[in-house]
Amino acid sequence: MNRVETILSVPRSAELAALMLRLGLGAVFLAHALAKPLVYTLPGTVAFFAASGFPGWTAYPVFLAELLGGAALLAGLRTRLISLLLLPVMIGALLVHLPNGWMFAGQGGGWEYVAFLMIALGAQALLGDGAFAVSRLQRG
Structure with missing residues (x-):
């Protein structure tokens, strides 16, 4: 087996796929978190939550x-648990976006993106840490 076949073998490619999903989800959650104080401000975010019925x-x-959660996903720390714990946050986001229709590009943002993130979190919970995860270092 050559080097490319070794890297793309089923067990190895599944580990890399889980890593890629984990890094993507971690980046998205970290970006959404940082937008709250840096773009919208925390008082602005509080006002948005209140206006949305929360x-x-x-x-x-x-x-x-x-x-x-975003930082933990990036690091690969308790990936399955963190993925599941972020689902209630996404359910809240889904409730906000549900009345706006399917397309996220629509006015007020639809629910397609939120639904995709929920499915991706579920997949990550099933897949686990993937390659290069802190949790794997802790297990030895």
């Missing part, structure tokens, strides 16, 4: 969940 204070735990 208690304003819930903006803070959502911000922390996205920030810490």
Whole structure:
């Protein structure tokens, strides 16, 4: 077997696929978390949550969940658990976007992107850490 065949073997490619998904999800959650204080401001995010029917204070735990969850996914730390713990955050986002139709590009943003992220989190929970994960280093 040559080097390319070795890298793309089924067990190895599955590990790399899980890594790629994990890094993509981690980056998305980290970006959404950082947009809250850096773009919208935390008071602005609180106002948006309140206008969307959620208690304003819930903006803070959502911000922390996205920030810490995104960082944990990037590192590969407890990937299955973190993926599952981020699902309630996405359910909240789904409730906000559901009335706006399917396409996220529509006014107010539809629910297609949120639904995709939920499916991706479910897939990540099933796949696990993948390659180059901190959790694997801890297990030895």
